[in-house]
Each structure stands twice: as structure tokens, then as C-alpha cells.
Amino acid sequence: DVLKLLYWQAPTILNPHLSSGTKDYHASSVTYEPLAWIGPDGKPVAVLAAEIPTRENGGVAADGKSITWKLKPGVKWSDGTDFTADDVVFTYNYQKDKATAAVTAFATEGVDKVEALDKNTVKVTFKDVQPNPYQLFVSDAGMIIQKKLFQDYMGEKAKDAPGNLKPVGTGPYKVDDFKPGDVVTYSINEYYRDPNK
Secondary structure: OOOOOOOOOOOOOOOHHHOOOHHHHHHHOOOOOOOEEEOOOOOEEEOOEOOOOOOOOOOEOOOOOEEEEEEOOOOEOOOOOEOOHHHHHHHHHHHHOHHHOOOOHHHHOOEEEEEEEEOOEEEEEEOOOOOOOOOOOEOHHHOOOOHHHHOOOOHHHHHHOHHHOOOOOOOOEEEEEEEOOOEEEEEEOOOOOOOOO
């Protein structure tokens, strides 16, 4: 019933946007999720997104200046609250805030604005034609954090957020105990959307 993963170095933080290396990304990636991962074939695979936006389905604008993400409905955070487009917009604002000093801020470059069109739809508008519309909210740099947990910890206060050590995510596991530089203990997230995984 117990799986132990031993790393050459233990994680020190469970906020992927403030991580100091792969160890922290890995430790947070079982609790946090992006809208999509990049699959082994180099193509995006939907995670929190209902589908991958493309030109064919109208998700990527013909002029290359915007991408619209439709979110999976009914997704819950590990505290039982609803995951919404507001959390995605918040994550962008958190990442781009220079005072937050997010290591994932590079993903916000060239973005003009991110807006919630409704509870389950997010539109990203770029300043110019974007050859890679999947740069934001995809893979490690795209982990979505809960607005409720981090809204009081923007900018310089980001390093002091309790959520850095006790995340609330949408992934299959939740953190029971974390001793930075030592061990993280996880258990099944009972609110995970797919009980068979």
C-alpha cells in the first residue's frame, strides 16, 4: 500500500512556480496539474482542458494571436471547492508579477492578457502572432494554482504562502505531511475526477 520514491536531493518547496529545480517540480506534479502536458510525440495532451485548442476546432485563432481553452467541467480542488477559469487567470497574474519572482515567468512573455470568458473558458491573447500558442498553462511551467490559497500572497509575499508547503491541487494526490529537505507524504485525493486512476 506504500510506494517510496528516493531522490538524490529532497524537495524544498511544493509550489512549482517557486521551485529551485526538477525535484520540486516532480514533488508538486502529483498534486498540481497544467491545462495540458506535452506527450512523447511532442503534441499537447489535455489534462485540465476539455480538449486541445487547434485551428481546426476554433481554439487557436486563424491570425495566430489568441488561444481559447475550454476547461473540463466539474473538476474539484483537493479541498472540495470548484476549479474554475478564475484560477487559471489568477495563475497567469501570479506568474507575470515580477515581485513574485516565479521561475515560470518566461511562459508569460508575449502575452497581452488572459481572461475568463465564463466559468470554464479562458482566452489568452498575445501581443503579436504566436508561433507556439501552447507556451502558457502547458507542462511544468503551466501548473495551475488555486486562487483562494494564493490570492493574499502575490508579489513579495509569495515566498511566505502556506500553500508553498501544503498545496491544494487538482491532481490525484494530496499532501499529508511535508518536511522541506526531507520527506513528503501523500495520500489519495478523494476529490480527484477519475476514481479509477
